Amino acid sequence: MVTIRLTNSKTRKKEDFVPIDASNVRMYVCGPTVYDRAHLGNARPVVVFDVLNRLLGHVYGPDHVTYVRNFTDVDDKINAEALRRQKAGSPGTLEDLIHERTEETIAWYHADMDALGATRPDHEPRATEYIGQMVAMTQGLIDTGHAYAVEGHVLFRVRSYKDYGALSGRSVDDMIAGARVEVAPYKEDPMDFVLWKPSSGEEPGWASPWGKGRPGWHIECSAMSLELLGESFDIHGGGLDLQFPHHENEIAQSACAHPHGDFAHYWLHNEMLQVEGKKMSKSLGNFFTVRDLLTSGFPGWRGIPGPVIRYVFLLTHYRKPMDWRQATASNAKRRLDIWSSEVSANSDLKRDFETDREGFTKDFVGNEVVQALSDDLNTSLAITLLISTGKKLEGAERALLRSDEVEGLQRELVAGCFLVGIDLFAYGDSNKKRSEGIPEYLAKLIALRDTAMQTKDFSAVDALKSALTAAGVEVRMSKSGVELVPGPDFDPAKLEALQ
RNA sequence: GGCGGGUUGGCGGAGAGGUUACGCAGCGGAUUGCAAAUCCGUGUAGAUCGGUUCGAUUCCGAUACCCGCCUCCA
Numbered sequence: 133m134v135t136i137r138l139t140n141s142k143t144r145k146k147e148d149f150v151p152i153d154a155s156n157v158r159m160y161v162c163g164p165t166v167y168d169r170a171h172l173g174n175a176r177p178v179v180v181f182d183v184l185n186r187l188l189g190h191v192y193g194p195d196h197v198t199y200v201r202n203f204t205d206v207d208d209k210i211n212a213e214a215l216r217r218q219k220a221g222s223p224g225t226l227e228d229l230i231h232e233r234t235e236e237t238i239a240w241y242h243a244d245m246d247a248l249g250a251t252r253p254d255h256e257p258r259a260t261e262y263i264g265q266m267v268a269m270t271q272g273l274i275d276t277g278h279a280y281a282v283e284g285h286v287l288f289r290v291r292s293y294k295d296y297g298a299l300s301g302r303s304v305d306d307m308i309a310g311a312r313v314e315v316a317p318y319k320e321d322p323m324d325f326v327l328w329k330p331s332s333g334e335e336p337g338w339a340s341p342w343g344k345g346r347p348g349w350h351i352e353c354s355a356m357s358l359e360l361l362g363e364s365f366d367i368h369g370g371g372l373d374l375q376f377p378h379h380e381n382e383i384a385q386s387a388c389a390h391p392h393g394d395f396a397h398y399w400l401h402n403e404m405l406q407v408e409g410k411k412m413s414k415s416l417g418n419f420f421t422v423r424d425l426l427t428s429g430f431p432g433w434r435g436i437p438g439p440v441i442r443y444v445f446l447l448t449h450y451r452k453p454m455d456w457r458q459a460t461a462s463n464a465k466r467r468l469d470i471w472s473s474e475v476s477a478n479s480d481l482k483r484d485f486e487t488d489r490e491g492f493t494k495d496f497v498g499n500e501v502v503q504a505l506s507d508d509l510n511t512s513l514a515i516t517l518l519i520s521t522g523k524k525l526e527g528a529e530r531a532l533l534r535s536d537e538v539e540g541l542q543r544e545l546v547a548g549c550f551l552v553g554i555d556l557f558a559y560g561d562s563n564k565k566r567s568e569g570i571p572e573y574l575a576k577l578i579a580l581r582d583t584a585m586q587t588k589d590f591s592a593v594d595a596l597k598s599a600l601t602a603a604g605v606e607v608r609m610s611k612s613g614v615e616l617v618p619g620p621d622f623d624p625a626k627l628e629a630l631q
Numbered sequence: 632g633g634c635g636g637g638u639u640g641g642c643g644g645a646g647a648g649g650u651u652a653c654g655c656a657g658c659g660g661a662u663u664g665c666a667a668a669u670c671c672g673u674g675u676a677g678a679u680c681g682g683u684u685c686g687a688u689u690c691c692g693a694u695a696c697c698c699g700c701c702u703c704c705a
Contacts, residue, residue, distance in 0.1 A: 175705085305633095306701090373700065374704095377702095413704095452636090584664080594665080608667065610669070617668085
């Protein structure tokens with residue numbers, strides 16, 4: 133069996149991955165707060181841990197991996213949006229509006245992440261469904277002296293956990309030194325963080341021993357991972373920005389509430405996303421959602437297919453800052469177009485793959501690709517290997533191959549792509565859909581060109597060619613024939629206008 | 632101020648203590664009604680300084696610069 137190696141934030145080292153129970157490998161990843169559309173940065177951990185989930189499934193069997201990713205549906209921003217809607221005249225109670233908002237956002241999230249080829253986790257718990265467990269865990273922490281209730285709040289006593297700060301490499305004293313921490317008069321120590329806080333009149337709240345209130349953010353993940361994965365599990369993932377304080381606080385809570393468990397054995401953190409070299413932010417004007425990219429893309433484009441976005445993500449190792457750039461996306465699209473056209477004509481292959489994608493992948497994925505992914509998710513190297521497989525199917529080399537060799541390379545390419553979450557056939561099919569209407573122009577162009585070859589008058593050919601180019605269709609002519617390829621800015625409406 | 636990460640050819644981006652990464656762009660050639668595309672070939676590297684070594688871009692140390700986190704932003 134392949135040994136997976138992962139960089140563990142807890143030890144800062146790349147380690148062999150040894151599951152607690154190989155028949156049930158367990159992973160928890162912090163999910164989104166569902167108050168609005170996911171932006172591109174939100175998608176990075178989704179793709180990273182989706183690849184890991186697929187790899188674990190490949191190595192241990194899909195039925196032997198449990199992947200949990202939560203929805204945080206208790207949040208001030210959600211409340212604010214619901215309140216705004218109520219004031220704008222939306223019918224229903226505030227609670228209805230909150231529910232409406234979270235349901236809507238979760239549906240968006242699913243649609244957007246599905247488009248990126250991310251498999252849905254086995255469990256997607258919502259914080260509001262685990263309030264009882266959070267209250268119980270909080271009470272337990274009070275009982276053992278790790279937390280205290282004051283003025284309707286419950287606070288975690290940071291000094292009661294000696295390893296606090298170990299994950300992020302800080303000491304409580306250092307943190308206080310440079311600190312921008314909220315100093316509330318009721319805190320024993322400025323670093324103490326909230327487990328439960330009171331809700332005012334119109335805010336949503338749940339009954340608790342400390343009055344009507346709601347859980348703190350950190351306790352949510354501790355309670356949900358305990359419920360679904362147990363006191364000890366294998367992998368905990370999330371963005372690097374969550375390492376402190378969120379993950380540090382999770383560890384403190386879980387370790388103190390369940391001193392006999394180990395909580396997570398391996399902590400994985402993905403680096404952040406940048407846009408054209410800068411941090412994505414609303415003030416810089418380079419902020420966009422996944423949906424924006426899927427439907428619009430770059431200026432002049434008409435949407436970027438999800439697999440193309442995923443491919444761009446895969447080009448950068450998850451522990452390095454990733455830059456989202458138009459040039460990279462263009463290259464990615466081109467590569468996927470080439471790959472899908474290389475395999476799309478093989479309908480037997482398509483049928484085999486679509487009958488059982490996981491089984492097909494298991495059987496035909498290249499060993500080197502699995503090795504690359506197993507080495508701390510080296511997706512960039514995996515892509516390089518796939519490029520080299522793809523290259524063998526192009527150009528002069530292909531002519532030297534026997535048909536069974538071609539078939540073998542095609543299988544390897546399809547399987548390798550699927551292991552990193554790209555379905556080449558589905559991608560090809562959606563491309564075909566986009567280019568509906570093109571074939572008739574192809575026929576027209578060929579006819580015009582044939583005539584022109586006789587008459588030597590190419591004006592009609594050139595006119596149609598530039599019209600097609602203007603509509604975003606790339607025109608490729610050679611001795612062997614004419615090919616029309618829709619580009620990212622292909623606009624069917626402009627094509628209609630030609631008639 | 633504290634903590635962490637990074638610095639590879641024009642750009643992006645890997646592996647390996649000694650042997651071509653790779654992709655894009657560039658350049659030369661083939662092909663082409665023109666152009667694009669395609670095909671063949673090809674140059675360029677590892678922040679700085681020091682150490683270990685027969686030999687380091689790869690290991691160790693220092694310096695410089697960049698980035699992130701320390702704010703319920705993934």
